[in-house]
Amino acid sequence: MRQWMVAAKKADFYVIAEKFHVDPVVARIIRNREVIGEKNIRIYLGGNLSDLSDPHQMKDMDRLVEILAQKIRKQVHIRIIGDYDVDGVTSSHLFLTALRRVGAKVDVVIPHRIQDGYGLSLHLLQQAKEDGVDTILTCDNGIAAIDEIAWAKAQKMTVLVTDHHAVPFEEHEGRRTEKKSLADAVVNPHQQDCGYPYKELCGAGVAWNVIRVLYENYDMDKREAEDLLDFVAMATVCDVMSLTGENRILVKEGLKRIRHTKNIGLQALMQACNVQPENISAYHFGYVLGPCVNATGRLDTARHALRLFETGQETEAEEIARDLVDLNQERKELTLQGVEMAKKLCEExxxxxxxxxxxxxxxxxxxxxxxxxxxxxxxxxxxxxxxxxxxxxxxxxxxxxxxxxxxxxxxxxxxxxxxxxxxxxxxxxxxxxxxxxxxxxxxxxxxxxxxxxxCPDIHIDMAMPVGYASTELVHQFALLEPFGKDNPSPLFADRNLSISRMWVIGKNRNVLRMSVLSEYGQPVPVIFFGDVETLFAYFTEKFGQKEVENALHGRKNRILFSMVYTAKIDFYQGNENLQLEMKYYR
Missing domain, CATH: 3.10.310.30 (Diaminopimelate Epimerase; Chain A, domain 1)
Known part of the structure; x- marks a missing residue:
């Protein structure tokens, strides 16, 4: 049984509310996210690119960019080796775009999930050697490829690693020692002696910081690097990185840019997924666009997704985007079958x-x-x-x-x-x-x-009567976005709620709508996307079948319950209506 835990953080919420012109409820949520002090609150609510740390603080950053610049001047063959998920594909696209921009002789290889496996495999390095590659540049992988990099160095290849995964270690008598490869330079904020203060970047975030320094080295306008943030934002959300600190800024800035992106592939993917650029949010990255990119790496080859972002032809982009959507549908069906098999194994x-x-x-x-x-x-x-x-x-x-x-x-x-x-x-x-x-x-x-x-607890921001929720309050929640890991949508709780009516909707009859009465007797619309049958079984066990039937027919009933909910705005026929979404009940 998951415990309901209501946050009990202390602060003068009314002072914060007045200072930053927000509702005290919003002030409380900010404190619950461990954002403390005027400077940090300002950055949380309105941080911008000037608030990012200096990328030169990353260990090996200057060394890696210096080596890259030398290789570009010598026009030796550089090969980017990425990964087959969203982070790996977007990182590869970022590096390919940037290195071409500064005149490098460069190509890219995305490993095949089944044939090559994850990351920097010996097979890929052997192929690179046969192809006359001088320098390997990894993105979203490489930190754990100790033996593979040793082989590459024995072949006189230059290896540059950019990664964000945990650094492998050995433990002796309670002391941990990082396992280090023979790579010529390693940029990964998780290295023990890396001075970069923010550690939660994804692979594309690390790659983008390398590009910032590379472009600076070539005296290029920093806005050229900033124009790549739409891909960094997508990768950050899809790799389920912490949406705190710098990642909040990267995602916010990326969302601004994707609304006006010039990338034909991104435009085609949004169109194929029926995503309106002006309405795009972190949700669309994580649950609509990202899964389509991931589907290619799962069921086909992620090179198709990379090609989508590289093409300059609208017709080709539209065709690839449609293929990605179809592959994702196939992936959904296979996943459902697999989940049923896993549930059966858990039960038996x-x-x-x-x-x-x-x-x-x-x-x-x-x-x-x-x-x-x-x-x-x-x-x-x-x-x-x-x-x-x-x-x-x-x-x-x-x-x-x-x-x-x-x-x-x-x-x-x-x-x-x-x-x-x-x-x-x-x-x-x-x-x-x-x-x-x-x-x-x-x-x-x-x-x-x-x-x-x-079993994780359910963390609730505050107990808030359903009658206090309003469209005006929900509009202020936009200041807290983007929502995701470590910055979830606000969760509230209320108890002793009664139901004036409930009814089941949806093609599969798997969505429940309720009209819940607040403490003042006013009806508040509630929607539930969870297991409706289990909810009915719970109400039946506690109150009896007759009371459930009364509620379903809009008759007076004795059902009383508590719920954890989020507050949203439902847009219907041009009108805004408050809608509470029930997440948990008891």
Missing amino acids: GGYENDPVLVLFLPDVHESIAGLIAGRIREMYNRPVFVLTRGEEGVKGSGRSTENYSMYENMCGCAELFTKFGGHPMAAGLSLPEENVEKFRRKINENCPLTVEEV
Whole structure:
């Protein structure tokens, strides 16, 4: 059972509200996001590019750009090696655009998820050597490729790494030592001795900072780098990075620019997804556009997505964009099938006491393992690994909960893997099939938390009567955007609510609308997108079938409940109406 936790942060909310011309509710939410002090509040509400840190503070930044500039002058062959997700594709596009702009002899390779695997593989380096490549420039990968980089250096190749993933380490007697490669330069803010103050950049964010310094080196107008922020914003949201600090600024500025983007591929993708540029938000990056880009890397090759952003032909862009949308639809269907298989395994596999779920689904397409893991995590509120049978052993992806560091705990099982890497919240791995059960046992034996402890609490911003919500208040929530990781949409709670009427809608009859009575007796519209059947079963068990039927027919009933909700504006026929979305109930 997830606990409802109402924030109890202290501050003079009325002083903050008056100082920044916001409602006291908004002031309280700002404090709940740990934004403290006038300067930080100003940046949170209205930060701009001038508030970003100096990219020269990143370890190896000046060295990497100096080497790049030398290679460009010598006109040697530079190869960008990216990744097959949104972050990897956009990072590759950014570097390709920038290096071409300054006259480099450059090409790009996006690994094939199944044939090449993640990141800087030996196969890709051997191919680069055969192709006469002098310099490898990675983006969104490379930090863990110790052996591969050693091979490249033995071949007299120059290797430049830009990455944002966790730095691998060895632990001896409680002390951690970073494992470092022989790369000529490594730019990654997670390195222990990196002086860059903000650590939460995605791969595209790191790449963009390299481009800032590179363009500065060529005395170029900084606005040329800033025009690339639409791709940085998309990658930041799609890679589920923390939407705090600098990432908030990057996403805000990127959203401004994508509304007027000159990139034909982005224009075509928005059109194919029926996204109006003037209305685009972080939500559209994460749940509409991003999944289409990711679908190519999952079911086909991410080179198609890169081609979409590179093409200058409208007809080609429109064709690729339609293909991406179709692939994403296929991906959705495969994911639903995989989720059902995973649920069945959870119910029948005897895993109810495992704080970490390790699910082996041999016949599932390996490219959707992470998506299935994410869905199962939401259902069971536990860290989840989904493993599938690949061409060379078992491959898998993990998705974690906020209080369990996935990558750190995997390091305790390192001897079972052929390859692994990731973040506190997500990871990827490969292992021999005979190690699957060993991994399940060991990751659970080593887990410092119980089943109850890994289950995340529901963090509520404040108890707020539904009658206090208004369209005027909701309009102010726009100041808090973009919403996402570490900066969620405001959550409120109210109790002792009664229902004047409820009714089921939707093609699949899976959406519930309710007219809920506030403490003053006024009706407030509420919508619920969760499991309607489970909600009805809960009400029936607590109040009886007759009371549920009374509510469904708009008759007086005895149902009383509490809910956690968000407040939104529903636009219908040109009118704005307040709508509360119920997230949880009891």
